[in-house]
Amino acid sequence: MKNFKLLIGCLTVMLLSLVITGCEDEMMAEVKVGSISAEAVFQGSPVSLTGEGFDQVQFVFVGNIQASFTLDGNTITFTVPDEAPVGETTITLAMPRNVRATYVFEVVLKPSPVITSFDAYVPVGSDLVIKGSSLNNNTSVTVDGISATVVSAGDSELVVTVPSGVDETSAIEFEITTTYGVAKPTTAFYARESVIPNSDLEAEGDGVPFAGWELLNAGDGAITAITSGYGGSRSMRVVPAAGNPWDRQVASTAVPLNFGDVYTVVLWAKGETAGAQMRVSVSQYDGNGADYFYGETVEMSTNWEQYTWTFTVTNDLPTHRVVLDMGMGAVPFAIDQIGLVPGSIGASGPVELLANSSFETDLTGWTALNGAAEVTSAEAYCGSQSMTATGAGGNPWDVQIASDAMELEVGTDYEIGFWAKAAGPDGVFRLSMSQFASGQSDDFFYSPDLTIPEEWTYFSFVTTAQATSTGNHRLLFDMGASTQTFFVDGVSVKEYEVSSSSEYSNGGFEDGLTGWTALNGAAEASTDAHSGSGSMTATGAGGNPWDTQIASDAVALTVGNQYKISFWAKAAGPDGVFRISMSQYDGNGADFFYSRDLEIPEDWSYFAFVTTAQATASGDHRLLFDMGATTQTFFIDDVSVVEHDACE
Incomplete structure (x- = not known):
């Protein structure tokens, strides 16, 4: 048992690393601390102190961060804040008249799951291998929202079976949940088999940068491996020849394809600046008619985006090759996750930049800067939950909910979309981006005041990303102007592009008024x-x-x-x-x-x-x-x- 007494005058008593200091003019009640539940605790985990005299405690701090606590008889319980510094630190109990009690203990980094790489093309019923860290703590996995069977779970490798019922026609995502957090990949996954090897370009070949890929027209150092990949640790960097498409050319391993069947070449690419171009062709030109497909030339975004070319096997050849024709233009670019899959895959368009945009993992990825927010299952547009907050009837920023920081490309247009409804009439809020910083120009976008109806309604804005003092950008819901309660769901931030797949033709009026x-x-x-x-x-x-x-x-x-x-x-x-x-x-x-x-x-x-x-x-x-x-x-x-x- 640890005993602490405060005597008349200024007195410091230290015993077993618990210290109480104070200056009082009368005797205070005795404080007795018997034990701590653990000497080393993960961020986000509970801690309990048992003892006597705890009814005097007003605040609890871990390091310099305040932690909410509960008192149950002779036990104080609190949660180590997620942002508590890792390493040796102190628990401080704050009592009246500036009396303090400190206890030295260790904060251990919370073993949140981390995904470093995975197989990007795995068909239904086959095993998806995921590599990373902290993957084996009471682990469950969903693929496209459907529970997947965990085959094995180690700290650095997780194997699950891709379940039936997932979308096999487009890029989907999976989600890992452990005792200590949730992880989603930042890159796309496909419930399809790629029939060409080394789609992720991770394997180095014998004398070539990429196993399973042949450099046909490469130039001197124009096609190289770089570590800033879309997925995993390697991707292909290409310096074009400013000439013909075939002046820079890389071909896959030759594989058999079914005559008359449809296949899709899918890859992710990113131009270093605007104007990067490429196409694909099948099969390799030989002067005898083997080259039966030439895909459309695409101009690549300066962000990682998916590009697809769908073709029918019209030549009955023993084997076929996917050829990347990359000689045109002068802008270097990177390629990764190259697949050749049976059937069609639709273009997925720009990548979603927000984590937990539908609040299915509570408020992960979101922070209440002012006021408060929570999730509710009583109202939802997407899935089973939405985010809800109530205005303060003052300034817009008096209730302010912010996304985690994103790194947007300055000068690029981004579309912000979301669904919202109000619990009653006269509800008004606005959006802003990025977070206000005194003396800085970080807050470059404010929407007009939005009147929020009492039924789910879609809102959308396009803004151009501007430089911020931190280099990061946040989306903020400024909900403080009225006293109404709001619900928000299906939030999205993506690079803006005019869709090339509109149901109606000539939406850009490039052909006059045709259509x-x-x-x-x-x-x-x-x-x-x-x-x-x-x-x-x-x-x-x-x-x-x-x-x-x-x-x-x-x-x-x-x-x-x-x-x-x-x-x-x-x-x-x-x-x-x-x-x-x-x-x-x-x-x-x-x-x-x-x-x-x-x-x-x-x-x-x-x-x-x-x-x-x-x-x-x-x-x-x-x-x-x-x-x-x-x-x-x-x-x-x-x-x-x-x-x-x-x-x-």
Whole structure:
């Protein structure tokens, strides 16, 4: 038993590393500490002190970090903060009149699971091998949200069986949960077999940088292995030849393919600057017709993104090779996770940059900077939980929920999307990015004040990343302006790109008004464009919205599926208002969607909506711009309608 007494005057008593110091003018109650539950404790783990006199304790600190505690009779219990410094530190009990008690103990780094590499292409029913650290602490794994059987779990290697029911048509993710945390890969996984070896480029060949890959036209040091890969520790860096596609060429091992079957080449690539280009071809050119497929040349993003080429085996050859044709252009780039898979894989588009964007792992990846937030299962748009917070009725920042820091590329456009609803009327909040820092220009984006309806509603904004003092960026929900309670789900931050797979053609108006019809009023092509060289322009009639009405060609959307409608617009002057609708009014209920009246600024602005396709008498659907309400002239560009799943 450890006994501590405070006498009249200033007295310091030390016994078994527990110290109480204070200066009092009268006798205080005796403090007796019997034991600590552990001398070394993980971050985030509970600690208990037993003894007597603990009713005097007002605060508990681990190092300099305050920890909430509970007192149950003669036992104080608290949790070592996750941010507590690792190593020898002190527990400090703070009592009245500046009396302090300290106890030296050790904080041990919490063994949170870490993923360092994994097999990127594993079919259903086969074993997915994951390497990392701290993988064996009461481990469970889900793949695409479905529980997977754990075959073996060691500290540095985890093996699970890819379960049936996962999405086999696109990139998916898996999630590892242990006693000490959750880990997700930052790169894509496919429930497909790649029929070419060394897809991840991790294995070094005999005399070549990559086992299973032959340098056909490599130049002097133009194709090398680098450690800054998309997945794992190695990727391929290519310096193009500023010439023909075949002037830089790498070929896979020759493999048999089924004549007449469909296959997809899928890879991840990243240009060092804008303008990097490449294509793929199958099979290798031999002058005798073996080269039966040449894929479209793609211009690569400066972030890691997926690129795919789908082809049919039209030549009955014994073996086939995937050839990377990379000689065009002058911008170096990197490639990783190259697969050749049976069937089709759709392009996944930009990578999600937020962790736990649907709050299925509680508030992991999010912090309440001011006010408080929690998760709730009572309301959810995606999965089973959402994030909820209640405003303070003051400044927007009085309740402020922030994502973990992301590293965005300065000068690049990013789309922020989310679903939100309010528990009652008159709820208002805004978004901001990045976090305000006094004396810095870190806070470069503020949305307008958003009136949040009482039903789930989609919101979306595009902003250009700017430099911050830290180099990192955070997304913030500033919810303090009203006293309403809000629910947020399906939050997304991705690099913005105009979709190349819109259901409606010529959304960029590069082919004039092909695919569009003026039902009422008139429209024409314009060179005042948001991107490319063309846009559509029309002038309102100053009457009903439909008095100037521009419609897309009819397309049969899938009834019951959600679609995201997005476009850029600007007005030639002030006070311009229009709306969009879908599908065309016919008196039989075909018009199932109307946006709110949109105030169109005089500079290019982004608008996005999500609607569910409903049945129409014709079976077809049209997107309409209803621009007749004012007499303003408008410009429209980069129109896109794509299937949308906010919970992907």
